[in-house]
Amino acid sequence: MSLVIAEQVRKIYRTGETEVEALKGIDCTIEPGSFVSFVGPSGSGKTTLLNLIGCLDKPSEGTLIVNGTDIAALNRTEGASFRGEHVGFIFQDFNLLPVLTVYENIEYPLLMVQQIPAKDRPERILRLLKAVGMLEQKDKYPDQISGGQKQRVSVARALVTNPKLVLADEPTANLDHNTAYQVIELMKNMRDEFNTTFIFSTHDQKIVGEAEIIYTLEDGLLTDRQVKGGNGNG
């Protein structure tokens, strides 16, 4: 069964009497374990679509099923619970909590969201710290590490709850080219290791090439879908 099923998904933002149609009827499916990228110019609807898939927002029309759940039917608390259970997020600005160390940032979703018992947490966190190459920096605070390192921590945090889906909105926008490649490579490796579906948005054409399925969005519509080799079974 597809992990994400979108049927005629529309999203309309209303500001006073002004209506802006950010998504104009999106149809797509994304299979488990894929490495998918949404590309398109600014304002094309990439972030809006990622927000909908991540259950951060609800479609104005159409059906969006994520991991078998119609996200339009979830209330605020159910939405939070759904995200905590099934979705990991990687943000453009890393969004690590500044008062927590690297280790504690990764621990946060286990502790505050899934409430995993203390004895079960260290193994999972240390494994991810090792996988993202941040074991030695585990006691540092976010302001003591570089942007690339922050994004590695962000990747680990997104994966620590074993989500079905990781969403990354412009994950490399604030990184230099080499670091951006390293982060995308890391995401791919994580996909291979944990069989997690990664969906990211970008407008960097060089990074786009790393995706196995590339959806192109223009003016709120999916205009193209390219499938490359690898695990791109979508």
Added chain:
Amino acid sequence: MGNLLKIAIRNLFRYKRRTLLTSSLITIGVVFVLVFVSITGSFKSMMIAQNTDAMLGHLQIHRKGYVASIENLPLNLNLKPKAMARLENILKEQSEIEAYSPRIKFGAMFSTFVETTNIRLNGVYPDKESAVAPLLPARVLEGEKNLKRGNIWIPELLAKGMKAKVGDSVVIVATNTDGSVNGKQFKVAGILESVTGPGGRDGYIHIEDAAEVLRMGVMEISEVAVRLKDFDQLDSFSGKLSTLLAQELNQQKKPIFELHTWEKLSPFYNIARIIDLMTLFMKLMLIAVVLVSIMNVMIMSVYERIREIGTMAAIGTPPGRILSMFLLEGLSLGIGGAILGNLAGSIIIFILNLLKISYNFGRQQGLILRADINPVDIIVLSLIVIAIAVIASLQPAFKASRMEPIKALRHV
């Protein structure tokens, strides 16, 4: 909860200067209230003790209608022996009573053979009076602290005005109940320090001398002053005793007795009330300080961390946990301020007591300020601060927990 608290405290230390300023404000507020409460409390206790232990007793019982005419010291409203016996029977059965002292109060002429003036006198049993008003002997500035028959203690202002000294012979002339006049010679045995309050400038003689001057065939008592074992039981005991006394009826089926606590007899009760009111206002000011400062800090804190809140919400933190996190920040500020304030306040009070600051109250001079802290005051004050801190954090915390993650993440 422990982890939430850890994060809350780290967030407070993240904005060190702001946290320091806010907790200082709370600390200063708590210190002010604590020191104010302890000093005024000490002053109030001293004032009450001066009134009750030097003159009034904790409560007084009179014949019905006496207090309304107390300025005239009416002899026709004294308690007759039969009524007094009924009253004593009741008083003796009350385990809460430490002592009681019957008094004959009357107005008289005081003559030094050179000059004459008016005097208000209390005829008392010295031992019973000392038990009810233990500070009375201490008021004897000169002369004997034991009042014997034939002796008189006169107030110091009268002694000065009349140039009367210890050992002088004086004459007391009083009008009796039947309108006749009688006189008796006394020896000035003591000069009494004047104290502020009702009866603070009265003279004292032995009760049997009073009965003799007033030509009483049988002892008639103007008032019975009562001292309780526990002053804090005053309200409950006076209620109980009033009920008992109300059952004692005269031939017209009307109550014989009336009971008044010191509060009803002394104008200082109003000062005590004013002190309580001032304390209440100080506490209200503290509440306002805590409320405004914590609310301000928490609103700023939420505003500055909108993206963080968005991140927490996006990764699935339940709204209730975000609410708790911010409430715990306010709570921690409140607890920190309360602890520091109580600590600093206690140290200041300790130092004040070490300094032995003296002050004057009415004609009483050189009273030493003894600031006491009641543990209940500390607990109540701390609870007020902590509760207000949580209340002040509620709105910002609620706002944080209700934030749409998508909007919060977009916030710049």
